[in-house]
Amino acid sequence: MEEKVLVEIQKQERQLSTYWRNLHWRVCAVLAAGTAIAEILLFFVLDAASLISCTVPTYLLRYVVVPTVINGALVLGCRKFIENPKWKENQKDRMVAITMTLLCFVITVIHGAFTSVYMMFVLPTLLTTLYERKRLTVTIAVLGMVLCVFSAFMPSWDPDKIVTAYYFSDILICLLVQAGTLAACWELLEFQHRRQQISRRHDMERFSLQQKVSHDALTGVGSRSALNRCFEDLEMQRNYVLVLLDIDDFKQINDQLGHLNGDQVLSELGSLLNEACGKGTAYRFGGDEFCLVLSDTDNEEAENQMRKLQERFHQRMKTRFPQLSMTISLGIHQHQGGESALQSFRHADEALYCAKACGKNHIAVN
Structure with a gap:
């Protein structure tokens, strides 16, 4: 009886995880689309203020077309992956989380002049906590910190990016914030795990009681x-x-x-x-x-x-x-x-x- 109840509970948890994965992908799609719209609006603002330091075609290619194509490819590729029945559920969850991390990487590369954008790497780490898997959260957090460092030290895509000691101190602060976020998420996952154990026990007791009330013990039919x-x-x-x-x-x-x-x-x-x-x-x-x-x-x-x-x-x-x-x-x-x-x-x-x-x-x- 307990095994049947546990299987039913796990089935419901998988359904909830699938729902969150699809919602997580939509967040990625909104992030990609929102970035493209923000780039277009920013172009008109900077153009009106005569703050564009390059030609208009170069600006549109560098800040609108290229990132939009890359982000669109990431989002569509991720969708095709998670719809493939050959892949396991945990692999699909990992792919959505990695896709969001890569979207943040593209944004930091394109807009490296603004060190505040590096804080975006906190977002994928936070969202993975809803899958309630510590290994996935740690993987995404470490990947985000690696990409943060790589984006900071790679050749500049943004010509307005100025690398100074203050710039690297801001990057260090961003890394510390990501590490702190990971520590907080770890404690949150530990709390969720304990709460899940308590919830499962209650669900098993409730399901067992429902079975006793709903089924005739002698004949096995409904009561x-x-x-x-x-x-x-x-x-x-x-x-x-x-x-x-x-x-x-x-x-x-x-x-x-x-x-x-x-x-x-x-x-x-x-x-x-x-x-x-x-x-x-x-x-x-x-x-x-x-x-x-x-x-x-x-x-x-x-x-x-x-x-x-x-x-x-x-x-x-x-x-x-x-x-x-x-x-x-x-x-x-x-x-x-x-x-x-x-x-x-x-x-x-x-x-x-x-x-x-x-x-x-x-x-x-x-």
């Missing part, structure tokens, strides 16, 4: 309370069939075979019902009384399914308890427009009453 919740959901559906059934002369079975064997008969029937439901769900709402909710079917199809169920139950019980002939009777009702789920249940109950009145091992359709 009476689960059937009541199902009725609430059925108010929003139109195409379904209700089947009510019980075991013919079940009291006689208990009297002759004993209650333990009677419980085994119920358990076997529950197993057969789960197998026969297909798209539907089986519930136990009384001692030997069961309800099947069959979706996207009609009376004729449901009747054919139930005849097979009758035969399988009879043959299985004949093998296990040859001294008694055990059968089931069923009532079938297809939901009609304007009916509530409770009204449909009552019609199915009336059909079951007719089936019992006609004799054993009978099916009645209302």
Whole structure:
């Protein structure tokens, strides 16, 4: 049980991680598009103030066209990578984080004259914390610091970039800020890990309780309370069939075979019902009384399914308890427009009453 609960929790966590990865990629796309728009707007501002130190074509090529093409290629390439089903989820997460780091690198190379842009390397490190993987966060933080240093010491792309002692002191401050951010993220991830453990324990306890409340322990089908919740959901559906059934002369079975064997008969029937439901769900709402909710079917199809169920139950019980002939009777009702789920249940109950009145091992359709 605990393994099933853990698998379900991990599945939900992967779904959340996938959602964040797609959102993370959108942040990269917005960053790339925003950079291009800012470059264009900055051109008009600098041109109006006569602050452009090169020719207009050179400016547009150096600060608009080249970075926009590179950033666009990074974003589109990243999208193609994360949509490829061959790659693992953690590899896709890593690619999105690396793409954002490379976008920051392009911006710092293009605008190296403004040392404040080097602070952008903090952004990818912060965003990776939502994946809750320390190794990924450390990798991106170290990559950002390496690219920060490389961008500072590489040949200048921006002719207005002036390298002085103050410039390198600003770069050092940026590196210290990145290191401090990594330390803070590490502590945050440690806190998230502990909180996740507590949350998982609570989820497992809640899921276990829901399983106990929603499932009948003896037969393995849905419980009476689960059937009541199902009725609430059925108010929003139109195409379904209700089947009510019980075991013919079940009291006689208990009297002759004993209650333990009677419980085994119920358990076997529950197993057969789960197998026969297909798209539907089986519930136990009384001692030997069961309800099947069959979706996207009609009376004729449901009747054919139930005849097979009758035969399988009879043959299985004949093998296990040859001294008694055990059968089931069923009532079938297809939901009609304007009916509530409770009204449909009552019609199915009336059909079951007719089936019992006609004799054993009978099916009645209302």
